[in-house]
Each structure stands twice: as structure tokens, then as C-alpha cells.
Amino acid sequence: MDKEIIIIRTKSGHKYAEAVAKKINNLGVECSKIVCWEDLESFMEQNECSPENTLFHFRTAGPNVNPKAFELEKQGYRVINSAKVLDRTSDKFKSYEWAHQQGIELPITKKGKREEIKEYIHNKGIDQFVLKPINSNGMGAFCFRSSLNDPELDNKLSDVPGKEIIIQEFVKYIKIFRVIVVGNKALDKAVFYDEPTSDDWKVSVCINPAMKLDKNPDPKLLTYAKHLADVFESEVAFIDIYETKDGYVLSEINTACTLRLHEKKSGYSISNDIAEYLVSELKKIN
Numbered sequence: 245m246d247k248e249i250i251i252i253r254t255k256s257g258h259k260y261a262e263a264v265a266k267k268i269n270n271l272g273v274e275c276s277k278i279v280c281w282e283d284l285e286s287f288m289e290q291n292e293c294s295p296e297n298t299l300f301h302f303r304t305a306g307p308n309v310n311p312k313a314f315e316l317e318k319q320g321y322r323v324i325n326s327a328k329v330l331d332r333t334s335d336k337f338k339s340y341e342w343a344h345q346q347g348i349e350l351p352i353t354k355k356g357k358r359e360e361i362k363e364y365i366h367n368k369g370i371d372q373f374v375l376k377p378i379n380s381n382g383m384g385a386f387c388f389r390s391s392l393n394d395p396e397l398d399n400k401l402s403d404v405p406g407k408e409i410i411i412q413e414f415v416k417y418i419k420i421f422r423v424i425v426v427g428n429k430a431l432d433k434a435v436f437y438d439e440p441t442s443d444d445w446k447v448s449v450c451i452n453p454a455m456k457l458d459k460n461p462d463p464k465l466l467t468y469a470k471h472l473a474d475v476f477e478s479e480v481a482f483i484d485i486y487e488t489k490d491g492y493v494l495s496e497i498n499t500a501c502t503l504r505l506h507e508k509k510s511g512y513s514i515s516n517d518i519a520e521y522l523v524s525e526l527k528k529i530n
Contacts, residue, residue: 247297247526248275250287252312254304255280260502260515261303267519273526281309295320299526301480301518303500305334306379322529324522325499329478333499337378337410339476346475348494351413358401361411365392372414377406389414389445415493417486421458422449423469424503424514425481427521430469433512435461437487449484450501457509468492479525480518 249268253261261278268276279287281304299322302313313327325333332342337355344350354364355378365373369392376387388400401409422436435458438447449455465485473481476497484495503514 246275247273247529248277248293248299249273249522249526250293250298250300251276251278252281252284252300252302252304252309253278254500255282257303257500257502260504263504263507263515264301264303264518264522267513267516268523271519271523273523281312284312293321295322296529298322299324299522299529301522302330305330305500307334310334322525324479324525325481326477326479329476330499332476333478333481333497335378336376336496339497340410340412343472343475343494348472348475350494351415353410353412355408355410357408361409362397362401364411365397370411370413374412374414375400375404376410376412377404378408378410379406387446415486415488415495417488417493419487420447420449420495421461421465421485421487422455422506423461423466423483423485424506424517425469425473425478425483426514426517427479427524428470429517430466430473431512431514431517432461432466434506434510434514435465436506436509451505453505455505455509465492472497480521 251261251265258278265276265278300316301324310327310331313323313330317323317327332338340350340353356364371392374387374389386404388403390397390400419437419439424431424434436449436455437458438449438452438455440447469483469485472483472494478499480499482498482501486493486495507514
């Protein structure tokens with residue numbers, strides 16, 4: 245049986261998965277398949293897959309998805325990113341905890357129920373902070389900047405979805421960058437940034453037509469991104485990093501994101517780098 249790569253996608257995230265699959269096919273792996281995570285069990289029942297010839301690439305993560313990756317690994321399959329990385333990065337508080345444990349400097353961050361968060365704010369006297377959900381949700385629509393004496397604090401606390409939420413000290417930043425790391429390489433031709441304005445503190449380097457290509461990225465930024473990927477043990481990572489007056493600070497690390505807009509802005513085939521890495525890892529399977 246020929247070796248194969250199975251791409252696991254979200255319900256709607258098929259277009260970039262198809263772009264990666266096409267690049268994989270161009271590299272001579274003709275049996276690449278794309279499966280929605282909800283259909284994985286039925287796919288496995290209907291197809292003859294084996295740990296000796298199959299690699300799974302997860303382009304989605306979350307509390308309903310991660311157990312499926314753990315189960316595949318338990319069966320002996322090679323999974324990229326690994327299940328522990330998917331679990332570590334899809335829960336934002338777990339990400340912050342892991343980074344802190346590994347010595348990465350971060351703004352003050354706490355998770356809790358709304359009443360606990362409100363009490364924490366007043367006890368600690370944190371002046372400027374951001375309230376956000378634990379899992380990525382709504383492209384930043386449910387992230388709220390607030391302050392100790394904000395008259396809208398209760399409303400903002402209520403508007404963040406989830407039983408528990410995150411409070412994080414506000415970072416005064418100059419720019420936010422997205423650096424893409426594949427394997428052991430930070431892609432210097434695909435670094436993007438956005439800047440806050442006087443009217444809007446929110447920035448985005450994900451699905452944001454206004455983000456810009458950094459044509460001459462700082463080598464220190466690339467080195468820091470690669471270090472973060474190593475710390476999280478990720479193999480394919482999209483890392484968002486604040487630039488502050490004191491240096492670079494981790495915003496968040498993602499392992500699944502559409503990059504169609506990034507490829508259009510840069511003219512660089514990120515999907516080809518991902519495909520090449522997946523195929524190189526597939527060849528190592530015995």
C-alpha cells in the first residue's frame with residue numbers, strides 16, 4: 245500500500261486544506277485525502293489505514309478534536325502537530341501556563357469564573373487589562389479592553405463566552421507580527437504585521453486585509469519565533485508576537501489557520517513549505 249497523508253480540517257476550512265493537498269500531490273504523494281474532523285471515525289472504518297503508511301495532519305484543534313488526535317497516536321499513527329501540541333495551543337490559558345513554565349515572559353494572566361475574575365481585578369489593582377475567551381472565538385469579537393474603574397466592566401465580563409474566561413494584563417505594543425514556523429525554519433518571506441491606531445486597539449494578523457507584509461523582518465523576531473515553536477514542541481505553527489518598547493512578547497500560538505490571504509499578500513507559497521515538511525516526515529515512517 246502506498247504511503248498517504250490525511251489532512252483533518254474544520255467544517256468550513258476546506259480551501260486551504262485543498263491547497264496543501266495539491267502541493268502534496270505535486271510532490272508525488274498521490275493519495276492525500278481531506279477529512280472533516282467530525283467524519284474521522286467513519287473514514288477510518290471505511291478505509292484501510294495503517295500506522296506503517298499513514299500520516300495525519302490536523303488543521304483544526306479544540307476540545308472536541310484533540311481527543312481524536314490522542315486516539316490516533318495511541319494506535320501508533322504519526323500526527324502533525326502532535327496531540328499534546330494541539331491540546332497545549334488550542335486552549336489559550338494552557339498556552340500561557342506552558343509558556344510561563346518554560347520561562348517565557350508573559351503579561352499577568354489568570355483564568356476563572358466571572359465573579360473570581362472581578363474579585364481578582366480589584367484585589368490586584370490591575371489598571372489596564374483584556375478580557376478574552378479561553379478558546380479562539382469570533383476573530384477577536386469577544387475580546388474586550390477594560391480598566392479597574394470601567395463602568396462597563398460587568399457588561400464586558402458577561403459578553404465573553406464560556407463558563408470560565410481569561411483576564412490578561414494589557415500590553416502596550418507598537419506592532420503585532422505573525423511569524424510562520426514550519427519544521428525548524430521561520431519563514432522570512434512570510435512575516436506579517438498590523439498596528440493599533442488611536443481609534444482602535446485591536447489588531448489582527450489572521451483574516452485581515454489591512455495587515456502588511458514585512459519585507460525585511462528583524463532576525464531577532466525570527467529567532468524568537470523559532471524559540472517559541474521549540475518551547476511548544478510544534479512542527480507547524482503560526483505565532484503572533486507583540487513588539488513593545490522593551491522587546492518582543494508572545495501574544496499567542498496557533499496550529500490551524502487559513503493562510504490564503506497571507507499567500508496572496510506575500511506571493512510566497514506557505515502551503516508548499518507545509519507540504520514539503522509533511523512529505524519529508526511521511527518518508528520517515530517505516
